Each structure stands twice: as structure tokens, then as C-alpha cells.
Amino acid sequence: MDPSGHSILVTGGASGIGLALASRFADAGSDVLICGRRKDVLAKAQAKHSKLRTLSFDLADAAERRALVERALHEAPNLDVLVNNAGIQQRIDLTTSPDWDQIHAEIRINLEAAIHLSTLLIPHLRTRSPAAIINVTSGLAFVPLASVPVYCATKAAMHSFTLSLRYQLRETPIRVIELIPPAVDTDLGGPGLHTWGVPLEEFADVAFASLDSEDDREISHQFSAQSSRASREELDAIFARMNH
Numbered sequence: 001m002d003p004s005g006h007s008i009l010v011t012g013g014a015s016g017i018g019l020a021l022a023s024r025f026a027d028a029g030s031d032v033l034i035c036g037r038r039k040d041v042l043a044k045a046q047a048k049h050s051k052l053r054t055l056s057f058d059l060a061d062a063a064e065r066r067a068l069v070e071r072a073l074h075e076a077p078n079l080d081v082l083v084n085n086a087g088i089q090q091r092i093d094l095t096t097s098p099d100w101d102q103i104h105a106e107i108r109i110n111l112e113a114a115i116h117l118s119t120l121l122i123p124h125l126r127t128r129s130p131a132a133i134i135n136v137t138s139g140l141a142f143v144p145l146a147s148v149p150v151y152c153a154t155k156a157a158m159h160s161f162t163l164s165l166r167y168q169l170r171e172t173p174i175r176v177i178e179l180i181p182p183a184v185d186t187d188l189g190g191p192g193l194h195t196w197g198v199p200l201e202e203f204a205d206v207a208f209a210s211l212d213s214e215d216d217r218e219i220s221h222q223f224s225a226q227s228s229r230a231s232r233e234e235l236d237a238i239f240a241r242m243n244h
């Protein structure tokens, strides 16, 4: 997709991968709204990139998702791209009766919100041409890291949903893109947990260049390029290597 001239909503756009993509879209000439919960983090992102416009909503809550869509369409009536990027990652020990509310929050943010926002915005996006929905999944959608079991399950479900979404929208102007990051050095799951990942700017440059190309259906890099294309035998070997 041509990254210029769009009107874009990036969820989780005030930090990490979302902010790196949002600022590149804005620099390329698109109008970008970013959404997150923490107002101070949104303000900091805007201070760094004055072109970004900020919206504070909690995507765990269905009523807030509806309010976000209403507000985003009011602020940006020509909205033509949704980036479902917001996510959390929790270590959960399934042997210790973990708290359901904690688990459900991860499902609501990583999976329910992306599905809900897509369904809320499809009627509007169908009226725009071209339009796009970009779902941010993970290399862990294809082979789980067992210490973050619900996270991996939500990403596997998002990969599946993305395939069905693309198929159902095939005769509409809405292009469906899956962005599949490997481990990237962000604060996902808490500061300091992903410092061994690919540097954020490197991944964002690769992802953005792929978005701006013909080959933009599934965008992956390094580990996620391997896992998203691996055979069952290769996935078993990766699983064993990651979870020992």
C-alpha cells in the first residue's frame, strides 16, 4: 500500500511498534490518530511527533471501543486504514490457578478488540478506496512460547481471523495485511523483557518498506519469517528449542 495520503487509526500507537509505524506514516504524509490508555505516554508521543493526534480509550472495554470508533470517525471522516496493534503480554503459570480476570484482559485486548474494531469499521472502510486493515500478530502465532500461553493463543487466533477476514473482504476495497513481528526490543510485557529482540527502528524500517511494496499481505522478519513458513517438523523443533 502507498503509505502517503491516508487517514489512519493506530491502536497502541503511543509506544513501541505502533509509534514507530505511526510516525513513519505521518512522515510519509498520512494523517494519523493514535490510541492508548496512558495519557502521559500519548502526550509524550505527540510531543515527539507533533503531527500525531491522540485518543485515550481502553480497548479492553466494548463500550470504549464503540466510543473510540465514533470519535475517530468524527476526528477523521476520511479514515481509510485501521492498524490493530495494541496488545499486552503476560507470563501465566497454568499450574497455579491463575486469576481469570487477568487472563480475560489479555484475550479482550489482543483478540476481542481487534475483531470488534474491525467489524465496527468495515462498513465505513468499504466506502473508502483503497482501504486497509493491518493486523499485528506475532511469530509466536505459529509456535508458542509456553510461558506466555494466552498471549500466543490470542496471536494464533488473530492469524486465523486475518485469513478469514481477507477472504471475506476479497471483493471490497479493503486490503487485509498481517504484520508478523519477531521479538522486537520494546517494553511489551514490561520494561527490559525484550531487550534481546530486533532493534525497534530496524524492524520498523523493514516493516514500513514492505508495507510500501506489492508484497504486503504477510510481513515478517527473521524469526517470524521462519516460523510463519515452517513445516510441522520445523515447528516442533523450534518449540523444543524455545521451551526447554
Ligand SMILES: NC(=O)c1ccc[n+]([C@@H]2O[C@H](COP(=O)([O-])OP(=O)(O)OC[C@H]3O[C@@H](n4cnc5c(N)ncnc54)[C@H](OP(=O)(O)O)[C@@H]3O)[C@@H](O)[C@H]2O)c1
Pocket: 011, 012, 013, 014, 015, 016, 017, 018, 035, 036, 037, 038, 039, 041, 057, 058, 059, 060, 084, 085, 086, 087, 088, 109, 136, 137, 138, 139, 180, 181, 182, 183, 184, 185, 186, 187, 188, 189, 194, 197
Ligand atoms: N515487541 C515484540 O517482541 C513483539 C513481537 C511480536 C508481536 N508484537 C506485537 O506488537 C504489538 C505492539 O507491541 P509493542 O511490542 O510495541 O509493545 P508496547 O510498546 O507495550 O505497545 C503496546 C501498546 O498497546 C497499548 N495498549 C495495551 N493495552 C491497551 C488497551 N487496553 N487499550 C488501548 N491500548 C492498549 C499500550 O498503551 P497503554 O498501555 O497506554 O494502553 C501500548 O502503547 C502488540 O500487538 C504485540 O503483541 C510485539
